Amino acid sequence: MNEILKAEQLTKRYGGQCALDHVDLSLEKGKIVGLLGPNGSGKTTLLKIIAGLLSQSEGEVMIDGEVPGKNTKQIVAYLPDRPAFSKSMRVRDLVQKLNDFYDDFDQEQAHQLFAEMAIDLEKRFKELSKGTIDKVQIILAMSRKAELYLLDEPIGGVDPAARELIIKTIINNYNPAATVVIATHLISDVEPILDDVVFLKQGHVVLHQDVEGLRAEREESVDEIFREVFSC
Numbered sequence: 621m622n623e624i625l626k627a628e629q630l631t632k633r634y635g636g637q638c639a640l641d642h643v644d645l646s647l648e649k650g651k652i653v654g655l656l657g658p659n660g661s662g663k664t665t666l667l668k669i670i671a672g673l674l675s676q677s678e679g680e681v682m683i684d685g686e687v688p689g690k691n692t693k694q695i696v697a698y699l700p701d702r703p704a705f706s707k708s709m710r711v712r713d714l715v716q717k718l719n720d721f722y723d724d725f726d727q728e729q730a731h732q733l734f735a736e737m738a739i740d741l742e743k744r745f746k747e748l749s750k751g752t753i754d755k756v757q758i759i760l761a762m763s764r765k766a767e768l769y770l771l772d773e774p775i776g777g778v779d780p781a782a783r784e785l786i787i788k789t790i791i792n793n794y795n796p797a798a799t800v801v802i803a804t805h806l807i808s809d810v811e812p813i814l815d816d817v818v819f820l821k822q823g824h825v826v827l828h829q830d831v832e833g834l835r836a837e838r839e840e841s842v843d844e845i846f847r848e849v850f851s852c
Contacts, residue, residue, distance in 0.1 A: 624649045624768050624799045625670065629679035632665050632823075639665040641823040642679065647799055649767070652813055654831075654842070655803040657820035658850055663803040664701055666820070667770045670801075671698040683768060694723065697766035699757055701773045701803075707746040711739065711756055718760055730763035733789065751778045758786050762793040769800040775809055783809050807843040817842055819849055 625647040632640040640662045647653055655663050668674035670681060672688035683692040705714055711734070719727045734741060737755055745753060758774055774790070775783040783806070791813055794800055802810055817834065819827035826849060827834075831842060838845055 622648050624684055625681070627666075627670075627679065627681040630666070630669065630676055630681055631678035632662075632669065632674070633677045639823055640669075640676070643823070643825055645818065645825055645828065647801070647816075649799055650797055651815040652800045652802070654807070654810055654814040654817045655801050655820060656805065656807060656817055656842075656846055657803075658805050661820045662823040663820055664772055667698065667772050667801070667803055670768075671696055671770055673698070695767040697761045697764040697769045699761040699769075699771040699774055701776070703745065703753060703757065705745065708744055710742060710744050711748075712741040714745075714756075714760065715741065718764075722764055724765040726763050726765065729793065730759055733759045733763065733793070737785070751782050754778050755782070755786065755789075758789055762789055765795045765798075767795070767798045769794055769798060770803075771801065772803045773805075774802060775804060775806055780809075787813060807846045808841075811842045814842070819846065821850065 623646055627643055627645040630640055630643040657663050669676050672693055686692050715730055718725050775786050804810055814831050816830050
């Protein structure tokens with residue numbers, strides 16, 4: 621089976637508000653996929669459901685043939701859009717925690733990346749800048765040999781130089797047989813590395829296509845197409 625993710629009629633409601641509206645989506649293994657949409661389009665909700673952190677209201681989602689749960693968490697690496705750990709924790713403590721929890725976590729690779737980025741493992745997160753915390757989180761996510769990486773706004777809120785470094789870290793360290801989903805609204809920065817794109821608008825998938833075919837068909841960049849789709 622070459623399908624790592626399949627969602628059918630996936631719906632999530634918060635009270636009277638529908639964050640995801642009957643989403644059908646299938647992702648193949650070995651792809652880098654851009655989950656693209658403005659803030660509030662449903663990207664974070666979708667990733668949290670796939671990661672097993674949120675329950676859907678209707679529909680279903682399968683990861684490598686299984687519903688999200690204990691087993692799928694061992695093959696899914698999730699990078700949240702904001703830190704989900706105590707700011708009083710040291711970087712070294714979080715590294716050890718992930719090493720204990722995930723069999724596929726490569727502690728040696730993580731330490732190497734921390735050294736390359738000159739990040740002090742003894743620092744507490746409250747002593748670090750937002751940009752450095754973002755780098756720590758991406759290092760920890762990409763130091764797993766996962767089958768599905770879910771990266772929620774990995775380059776949001778950092779300067780252009782840091783964006784380039786984070787994208788380089790993703791490309792150089794992910795399992796090439798895996799699928800990487802990058803949720804973002806910063807299209808031009810990630811477009812060069814994408815195989816497929818999924819446009820999410822007000823909880824609906826309005827476009828899902830391979831990047832080369834899309835560019836050839838529309839004779840525009842993904843960034844230009846995105847601006848047109850979301851200008852209304």
